Amino acid sequence: MNRSLILLDHDEYTLRLSRMQQAVASCADAAILSDKATLYWLTGRVFAGFVYVPADGTPLFGLRRCVQFESDGVTAERKIEDFARHVAAAMPAPGQLALEMDSSSYSAVARISAAFAAQWPDTETVNAGAALRAMRAVKTPQQIEMMRRSGLRQEAVYRRIPAIYTPGMTDYELQVEIERESRLEGCLGQFRTAGDEMELFMGNVLTGDNADTPSPYDFAMGGAGMDPSLPVGADGSVIRRGCTVMVDVNGNYTGYMTDMTRTYRLGDIPAEALRAHELSREICRRLAEMGTPGRPAREMYETALGMAREAGLEHRFMGHRQQAGFVGHGLGIEINEAPVIAPRSRDILAEGMCIALEPKFVIAGVGAVGIENTYVVRADGRPMECITNAPEEIIDLDK
């Protein structure tokens, strides 16, 4: 058994720590971090505890459980107050201490603040959220490789979807069988999200007019869901002839997620639906070409909306009764990382960012059409690399 808390190889850990220390230095003199996504980002392992990261120097880890990982610089600490004492005995007082105010509860931040204020009364606390979000937006080559591996396995599942479908199935039944295929392929099921605007199981399957039912969640598409306690996605509708089925079941196979959507149909569908689907593919291609370092994310959204408008499909773009206000989003450990491809986004693309683009359309009486792919931003003016490569055409489930 590996008894080291740090699961990453030495070079990767050194790289990530140096990037984290740059992020800390951009907002404070040190940070105290405990969000599971942050700890996993730094160490390659989810654990329960804290890490104190000085902008310069060696971090100190405190474990609330799994004390088998105790070692040099890694101590068992049941309470944050004990950890604060330990840190203060070993480290000089920082002028500013950054905390994860966007992801930790008010009560948790208040307790951490109080624990460190008891040791360092003159230290000011600030929010690490924006700096960590920007740090996580840019993936290391090893993280990108983990995303590529997720994409390959998600693609393998999607290639099996036509064989999974049986006549008379509901959207929900098809979803359950896709979930099973995903799990057997090694999908971890877990779908981490940042903030309070999302709740979801493994993904969504939408058919017919259910695609036009507004949902309270901040996803591209809606759906009534099976129960008012989780009002999103499949609602148990039978997949009917002349309708589409949009499959957006997530791909978390490595701790790093890919996002891919494909559209299927049962028999013939109207020309408008086919045209909108081709437009979605064309928008993805165009945005992938635009997606070079230095590009404002906002411009990509404007281009997508402009193409929808030019095709007379603006009122069907990203929903119909309720329209989502974005066309893409960063992703990695969480499904909604930076950048966001939206009209008021101030994000600027950089090499190593991973972005899901999902220009989708809702066609009345038919359902949702369009695709979603996950891309990596590259240097040297090359288009973004697509890492979710299942066939993009609408496949007829009747064949």
Place this chain on the structure above:
Amino acid sequence: MNRSLILLDHDEYTLRLSRMQQAVASCADAAILSDKATLYWLTGRVFAGFVYVPADGTPLFGLRRCVQFESDGVTAERKIEDFARHVAAAMPAPGQLALEMDSSSYSAVARISAAFAAQWPDTETVNAGAALRAMRAVKTPQQIEMMRRSGLRQEAVYRRIPAIYTPGMTDYELQVEIERESRLEGCLGQFRTAGDEMELFMGNVLTGDNADTPSPYDFAMGGAGMDPSLPVGADGSVIRRGCTVMVDVNGNYTGYMTDMTRTYRLGDIPAEALRAHELSREICRRLAEMGTPGRPAREMYETALGMAREAGLEHRFMGHRQQAGFVGHGLGIEINEAPVIAPRSRDILAEGMCIALEPKFVIAGVGAVGIENTYVVRADGRPMECITNAPEEIIDLDK
């Protein structure tokens, strides 16, 4: 389509609102609430938005999405600042305003506080967390009925487990097939938790020595998991002869969850394992008898620990290499509601509380044994009602 935001019938909504207003009155003059579990508790529907609940009078709702539910007292509000203006125009300034400081992020609470401070500079903000937690611990008869319905469907799935098993299966493969059966039975998959100490997919299946692997999460049992990004539960071990398989796959069929664990075996297992399993059943029976209104939760934990000690199984109780510090927990919309059955718990049982008891043991070289049931606290000195009634004996998968 139901166009009313409130999905509950009139009497149930009146009952819940009055209980919420008592909770608000116990800590403040009004509350502003936005946690999805809280909104679902009050309305029977998850939505994106806010509710302003005065200790006395009519609440005001603000919707961030799904504006089809706009009506009297329900307005569309993109931003909390707009909602605060709207509320302040309609309501007198409260002396104290309670916010969900335990479940909302620091940044979200700070933004809500600032929005209301701009309207009501003399209003003080306080934490609604403890009062809401106490409120939710006691279920209404209608909520208990929803839990009973979850329990019946979870039981139906558990009865099919021996037929699902095929020789040579790994713990993970068995889990995937149980997940599929659960989903086909209508399990929503979603598994809401309070706080940051848990992350989980649909539940856990543990076999052999993997049951003794410590996990960073605050669950009764551990397990290495399939990946360091989700280190809990099945690790891909083949289910071996002479070992047990513990199945703890959650039952959220109605928005209200039940928790049930059953143990299986492949062929014969040592006498110590059989004895520990029978002790788990005996602890459940004893605690169910003790579980009457007015009972300190702490006493139930002490009784369970005392019984384990008397049987010489204390060092195997609730884990071995790492032991969990509780034997039961409240549940409902979230899997870890009040009360907690633990040594330092200050919770007192009350009629209508729903509690999962899970006295489990880890036997070296064999695996985990024991059961878990969900119970309802009743009046009149009767034992708690068990609502998860699959057979409790260890079933041999080899038969």
